[in-house]
Amino acid sequence: MAKQYDVLLRLLLLGDTGVGKTCLLCRFTDNEFHSSHISTIGVDFKMKTLKIDGIKVRVQIWDTAGQERYQTITKQYYRRAQGIILVYDITSSSSFQHIVKWASDVDEFAPDKVQRILVGNKADENRSRAVPKEQGNKLAKNYGMDFFETSASTNYNINESFTRLIELVLHALKKDMDAFQGFTVKSNKYVDMTSPDAEHDNLDNNVKSQKACTC
Numbered sequence: 001m002a003k004q005y006d007v008l009l010r011l012l013l014l015g016d017t018g019v020g021k022t023c024l025l026c027r028f029t030d031n032e033f034h035s036s037h038i039s040t041i042g043v044d045f046k047m048k049t050l051k052i053d054g055i056k057v058r059v060q061i062w063d064t065a066g067q068e069r070y071q072t073i074t075k076q077y078y079r080r081a082q083g084i085i086l087v088y089d090i091t092s093s094s095s096f097q098h099i100v101k102w103a104s105d106v107d108e109f110a111p112d113k114v115q116r117i118l119v120g121n122k123a124d125e126n127r128s129r130a131v132p133k134e135q136g137n138k139l140a141k142n143y144g145m146d147f148f149e150t151s152a153s154t155n156y157n158i159n160e161s162f163t164r165l166i167e168l169v170l171h172a173l174k175k176d177m178d179a180f181q182g183f184t185v186k187s188n189k190y191v192d193m194t195s196p197d198a199e200h201d202n203l204d205n206n207v208k209s210q211k212a213c214t215c
């Protein structure tokens with residue numbers, strides 16, 4: 001059967017509990033938002049297919065639990081990520097301060113070439129803002145990351161941030177493939193380097209969340 005996409009990518013959402021990772025994912029994949037907070041247990045994932053620069057991209061996005069007690073499980077997922085969204089909540093200074101810790105975990109457990117962006121979520125809560133936008137910008141700049149303030153609630157900058165990360169991953173992938181003899185870019189399309197079962201491998205063995213898009 002013909003493949004339904006040209007390339008399969010894996011992205012990961014990281015950040016403190018309650019910053020809105022699940023809501024960002026639900027908004028991006030299903031255009032849904034729920035106001036309740038049901039903590040993710042371990043990890044969960046959602047898929048979305050989109051077209052970028054004429055390339056049909058299937059993205060597998062892993063949503064991780066922010067709670068400390070799941071860190072052993074969630075760290076196992078860093079290794080296979082090609083793109084990571086580090087999320088803090090603009091109304092929570094501590095979630096912003098902890099980005100340093102999340103970024104250092106990424107350095108330790110994710111592949112060297114992983115692409116990262118920084119997201120300050122809950123931008124709709126400007127009245128309760130604890131982290132000025134400039135601070136987010138500055139931190140992102142220090143890490144060499146792109147920065148977005150988003151709101152899963154109002155759908156602000158959701159497509160923009162996810163799409164930017166996907167573009168960065170595609171760009172890095174293309175660079176790798178161009179540099180690596182034997183893998184050529186045919187007809188201006190990206191060759192899928194993942195196995196046919198890549199969407200499904202590992203899933204059975206992994207702890208999956210009991211939370212189904214009920215942010």
Ligand SMILES: Nc1nc2c(ncn2[C@@H]2O[C@H](COP(=O)(O)OP(=O)(O)OP(=O)(O)O)[C@@H](O)[C@H]2O)c(=O)[nH]1
Pocket residue numbers: 015016017018019020021022023024034035036037038039040041064065066067121122123124125150151152153154214215
């Ligand atoms: N005002 C506002 N609230 C949001 C936004 N995004 C998420 N929330 C709320 O924040 C709470 C936590 O959202 P979740 O998406 O469950 O947080 P999480 O980061 O996945 O949390 P863990 O699974 O525990 O790691 C929920 O009550 C959401 O409704 C947003 O953009 N604006």
